[in-house]
Structures are given as structure tokens and as C-alpha cells.
Amino acid sequence: MDATTPLSPKKRARKLKDFSDGSKRMRYTLMTISIIGGFLLWYFITLIPTINTFLASPKQVLRALVSESAADGRYLKDITISLQRVLIGFGLAFVCSIPIAFLMGWYPKVRNLVEPWIQFMRTIPPIALIPLVILAMGLGEPPKYTIIFVAAFLVMVVTIYQGVKEVDKTLIRAAYTFGASDKDLFVDIVIPASFPYILVGARLGMAASLTTLIAAELTGTTFGLGARIQGAQQFMDTSIVLLGIITIGVIGFVLDKILLFVEKKLTGWK
Amino acid sequence: MEVMHMADLLIDIVDVHKRYKVEKGPSVNALNGVSLSIKRNEFVCVVGPSGCGKTTLLNIIAGLESYDSGSVTMHGQPIIGPGPERGVIFQQYALFPWMTVEKNIEYGLKFIRKRDADGNEVRFTAEEKRELAHHYIKMVNLSGFENSYPKALSGGMKQRVAIARAYALNPEVLLMDEPFGALDAQTRAQLQEDLLRTWEKEKKTVFFITHDVDEAVLLASKVVIMSARPGQIKEIVDIDLPYPRTQATKMDETFMRYKNYIWDTVYKMYLEIPK
Ligand SMILES: Nc1ncnc2c1ncn2[C@@H]1O[C@H](COP(=O)(O)OP(=O)(O)OP(=O)(O)O)[C@@H](O)[C@H]1O
Numbered sequence: 001m002d003a004t005t006p007l008s009p010k011k012r013a014r015k016l017k018d019f020s021d022g023s024k025r026m027r028y029t030l031m032t033i034s035i036i037g038g039f040l041l042w043y044f045i046t047l048i049p050t051i052n053t054f055l056a057s058p059k060q061v062l063r064a065l066v067s068e069s070a071a072d073g074r075y076l077k078d079i080t081i082s083l084q085r086v087l088i089g090f091g092l093a094f095v096c097s098i099p100i101a102f103l104m105g106w107y108p109k110v111r112n113l114v115e116p117w118i119q120f121m122r123t124i125p126p127i128a129l130i131p132l133v134i135l136a137m138g139l140g141e142p143p144k145y146t147i148i149f150v151a152a153f154l155v156m157v158v159t160i161y162q163g164v165k166e167v168d169k170t171l172i173r174a175a176y177t178f179g180a181s182d183k184d185l186f187v188d189i190v191i192p193a194s195f196p197y198i199l200v201g202a203r204l205g206m207a208a209s210l211t212t213l214i215a216a217e218l219t220g221t222t223f224g225l226g227a228r229i230q231g232a233q234q235f236m237d238t239s240i241v242l243l244g245i246i247t248i249g250v251i252g253f254v255l256d257k258i259l260l261f262v263e264k265k266l267t268g269w270k
Numbered sequence: 271m272e273v274m275h276m277a278d279l280l281i282d283i284v285d286v287h288k289r290y291k292v293e294k295g296p297s298v299n300a301l302n303g304v305s306l307s308i309k310r311n312e313f314v315c316v317v318g319p320s321g322c323g324k325t326t327l328l329n330i331i332a333g334l335e336s337y338d339s340g341s342v343t344m345h346g347q348p349i350i351g352p353g354p355e356r357g358v359i360f361q362q363y364a365l366f367p368w369m370t371v372e373k374n375i376e377y378g379l380k381f382i383r384k385r386d387a388d389g390n391e392v393r394f395t396a397e398e399k400r401e402l403a404h405h406y407i408k409m410v411n412l413s414g415f416e417n418s419y420p421k422a423l424s425g426g427m428k429q430r431v432a433i434a435r436a437y438a439l440n441p442e443v444l445l446m447d448e449p450f451g452a453l454d455a456q457t458r459a460q461l462q463e464d465l466l467r468t469w470e471k472e473k474k475t476v477f478f479i480t481h482d483v484d485e486a487v488l489l490a491s492k493v494v495i496m497s498a499r500p501g502q503i504k505e506i507v508d509i510d511l512p513y514p515r516t517q518a519t520k521m522d523e524t525f526m527r528y529k530n531y532i533w534d535t536v537y538k539m540y541l542e543i544p545k
């Protein structure tokens with residue numbers, strides 16, 4: 001090769017695989033294309049009559065949305081009551097899992113007493129508990145909170161506990177050399193160092209709460225998105241079913257984005 | 271060895287034994303009768319093959335590790351735990367990632383009490399802490415990075431923050447475990463000189479572990495050579511080179527002689543280790 005001719009920019013350097021998310025513009029463009037593309041695909045598939053019997057078209061779902069959210073519709077009430085169940089179940093789980101996870105991480109005795117039960121419970125799907133919970137609590141709201149609570153609690157306690165256990169030991173030694181007491185160590189080092197895990201735990205717990213919501217509403221309630229989906233199935237009203245599914249998806253997406261935002265704000269140092 | 275005045279003696283390690291219990295397999299004999307006296311203002315460097323117990327010895331002086339027998343005293347008082355008069359600088363920096371540079375340096379001050387005009391023990395005020403932090407940030411040439419988080423700093427910068435953090439507590443002794451081990455040659459040379467300058471000026475006592483014989487001879491007033499399996503002190507070499515020292519000291523003929531001698535000793539021990 002002639003050494004004097006400058007190489008074209010393309011030849012100059014091998015472009016390495018880019019593991020970043022790419023530019024903001026590119027990201028949003030692709031996201032929009034993906035969403036519109038998905039809706040188009042859905043629309044075209046439902047043009048096939050046999051499919052349309054069990055899969056409502058986007059237009060039908062939109063019509064369902066309008067009628068459901070009309071003044072005499074129940075859409076808003078379903079959303080509110082489901083959201084309330086998720087937030088109460090999740091909130092209780094969040095508040096309980098943090099101290100228990102920290103106690104487990106900090107005191108080996110607590111860990112050894114509690115861990116077998118947590119590991120055992122984790123393998124049981126929360127839905128399996130429904131009969132027992134209903135027998136114990138009846139058909140009101142408490143059984144729904146309980147099911148969601150159990151699901152979210154188990155996920156969060158395990159995640160946060162792992163975080164507490166994995167706090168960098170050199171940081172703990174460093175704090176000791178300054179003269180920190182065990183209490184200082186806990187407040188100043190262990191809690192902030194576990195923060196990322198608390199937030200990851202919260203996101204996993206939120207996802208678990210939403211997944212269990214439907215199960216929690218399977219029995220003994222007339223309102224709520226899960227109950228609505230169930231009811232609509234009996235009337236073969238797939239537009240309502242799809243509306244319910246999409247609503248749950250959107251709620252999950254929004255809640256996750258909120259937690260993600262909090263995570264970014266609180267753990268920007270990471 | 272010269273006659274030592276008791277007043278000069280700062281840390282006295284006498285016949286220390288340390289075994290690590292291992293869950294499976296035999297326990298590890300990390301230190302087997304180690305005795306070492308560290309005088310005030312001394313710069314002690316410790317070299318020796320990997321696994322000979324250097325870190326163990328440092329941790330025992332720091333009060334972070336227990337020992338089985340023997341005694342370790344500072345000012346004649348047994349060391350029973352960590353304390354702010356012994357500043358530790360870890361190889362992995364150990365900066366708190368959720369604190370800014372300034373907050374990292376301020377953190378240890380929270381546990382320090384000083385005497386006010388009336389002789390009462392008082393804490394530092396927030397303002398005093400900030401001032402001290404800024405003073406030491408300037409000392410390690412990191413002005414402008416007060417509000418940066420550790421993740422935004424290079425390895426050399428992180429180590430400088432760790433040094434500033436230790437200095438801010440004004441410890442009598444600095445315990446440094448291969449502090450420059452992970453740095454490139456230029457940064458390392460720079461930090462060596464910085465450390466020498468501050469030590470010459472502030473006359474602290476330094477206990478410094480290194481793998482690098484060059485570094486040991488350049489910095490130390492006394493090089494401790496340890497041997498492995500079990501960990502023992504093989505030899506102590508007083509480095510008779512005048513301070514202030516700079517990188518140019520490495521050209522000195524005496525420097526070379528010390529270096530070759532220590533290097534040979536360490537390498538012979540290395541060859542003797544069954545592999
Ligand atoms: N927590 C521990 N549990 C069991 N054995 C340990 C522990 N810490 C150190 N050891 C053993 O004790 C011996 C001395 O370890 P130490 O870390 O003090 O060596 P070192 O001289 O600092 O080595 P290096 O130069 O590689 O850092 C080694 O054989 C090591 O395997």
C-alpha cells in the first residue's frame with residue numbers, strides 16, 4: 001500500500017462493538033418505530049376473521065376504552081382498586097423487608113433462624129396460598145393485600161439481604177480504622193452501600209406485586225383489573241380482556257419508570 | 271543496631287504468632303514469632319514474597335486482626351483495636367463510593383475530638399471539617415475535584431484521596447499496604463515523591479508494604495525483609511541514604527548496592543519456596 005495516501009476514515013480504525021445504549025435520538029426513533037410497528041402487526045393479524053374471534057383489534061380495544069371510561073363505566077374504579085391493592089401490598093412488603101433483610105445481614109443468628117423459611121417459601125407460588133388465605137380472611141380486601149405482600153416481600157427480602165451481605169469488607173475495615181462503632185458502621189456504611197440493592201429489590205418487588213395482582217383478584221371480587229379480565233372472558237369480550245392486559249402493562253411500566261427515576265436520583269454515585 | 275532510647279520507641283512488636291483457622295484443611299501459620307520495633311519518625315518498608323504475612327502484620331498493627339501470642343504495643347499500651355492515631359491506606363483505596371471526595375475526607379473527622387480554648391473535648395464543626403478537607407485536597411493536588419464521586423477518578427487520584435483522608439485525621443502512624451501497587455510508573459513516581467515530601471515535613475511514622483524493592487529503598491529508612499512459610503523477619507536493613515530523596519537518588523551508587531542486596535535476598539527466598 002502507498003504509505004503517503006491517507007486512509008479513508010472508514011479504513012482508519014476498526015470500530016469496536018458499542019455496548020452503550022446509543023444516542024438519545026436513535027433510541028427514541030427506534031422505540032417509536034417498534035411501538036407503531038407492533039400496533040400495525042396487531043391490526044393486520046386481527047383482519048383475519050378466525051383470529052378476530054379471540055383477539056380483538058386495536059380499534060375494538062379503543063372502543064372498549066371509550067365505553068369503559070364513560071361516566072357510567074367502571075374502568076377508573078377498576079384501576080384505582082387494583083392500584084390500591086398493589087401499592088398497599090407492595091408498600092407493606094417494602095417496609096417489612098428492609099428491617100428483616102438488614103437484621104439477617106447483620107446478625108448471623110437472625111440469618112440462620114429466618115433463612116430456611118424464606119428459602120422454603122420462595123419456591124411456593126403465592127397463588128397456591130389463595131385457598132388458605134381466603135379461608136382465613138374471607139373475601140374482603142385483606143386477602144388480596146396478603147397475597148401481594150407475600151410475593152413482593154420474599155423477592156425484596158432476598159435481594160436486599162444479599163446486598164447487605166455483600167457490602168465491601170474493605171469499606172467496613174476502613175470505617176473501623178477511623179474509630180467507627182458498630183452503630184456508626186451500620187448507619188454510615190451498611191445502609192448507603194446497600195441502597196442500590198434496596199432499589200433493585202423494590203423494582204423486582206413491584207414487578208412481583210403486579211404479576212400476583214391478577215391471581216389475587218381471581219376470586220372473591222367484582223372490581224379490579226384482574227376481576228374485569230376474568231369477567232370479560234366469560235362473555236368472550238376479548239376487547240375488554242386486552243384493554244385490561246394493556247392497562248396492567250402500562251401501570252407496570254410507569255411504576256417501574258418511577259422507581260428507576262428514584263434509583264438514578266439516589267444512586268447517581270454508582 | 272544503634273542504642274534505642276525508650277522515648278523513641280513507638281510501636282513494639284514482640285514474638286507475635288498468628289495462625290488462620292481454615293474451615294477445611296490445616297490452619298495457616300501466617301506469622302511465626304515476629305519481633306519488630308518501630309521508632310518515632312521512622313519510615314519502615316516491608317518486602318517479602320507473596321503470602322509471607324505482610325498484610326497480616328499490618329492488620330495486627332492497625333488493630334483489625336487478632337493474634338495468638340506475643341504482644342503489640344504503641345506508646346507502651348497494648349493495641350486492642352483500630353484507632354485514629356493509626357491511619358490505614360488500603361491497596362484497593364477503600365473510598366466510600368456514595369460520598370464525594372470532600373465527604374470522604376471529612377468522614378473520619380466525625381470521630382475525632384479536639385480540645386477547645388478551655389481544654390474541653392469538642393467535635394469539629396461542619397465548617398472546620400470542610401476547611402480541613404479542602405486543605406488536604408490541595409495537598410494532594412486534587413483541587414477542583416471536591417464534589418466528584420470516586421467513580422469519576424482515576425486510580426492515582428483515588429489513591430491520593432485515600433492519602434488525604436488518612437492525613438486529615440493527623441495520625442501518628444501511617445500504615446500503607448502496597449498503596450501504589452496498581453498505579454502506572456509515572457503516577458507511582460509522583461506519589462512516592464509526594465509521600466517523601468510530606469513525611470520529611472510532617473515527620474510521621476510510616477509502615478509501608480511493597481513488592482517493589484526500588485520503592486522500598488527509595489522511601490525507607492529501614493527495610494524489613496520477611497520470609498515465607500512460616501512468616502518471619504529474615505533481615506532488617508537500615509538504609510543509610512540522606513533525605514531529602516528524589517527519583518534521582520535511584521542513580522546513587524549506594525542506592526544500587528542496597529537495592530541489589532535486598533533484591534538478591536528476596537529472590538533467593540523466592541527460589542527456596544517449594545512450588
Ligand atoms: N483471612 C484469612 N484466612 C485464612 N488464611 C489467610 C487469611 N488471610 C491471610 N491468610 C494466609 O496467611 C498468609 C499470609 O497472608 P498475607 O495476606 O498476610 O500475605 P502477604 O504477605 O500480604 O501477601 P501478598 O504479598 O500476596 O499481599 C497467606 O498464606 C494467606 O493465605
Ligand SMILES: [Mg+2]
Nearest residue numbers: 324325326447
Ligand atoms: Mg498483602
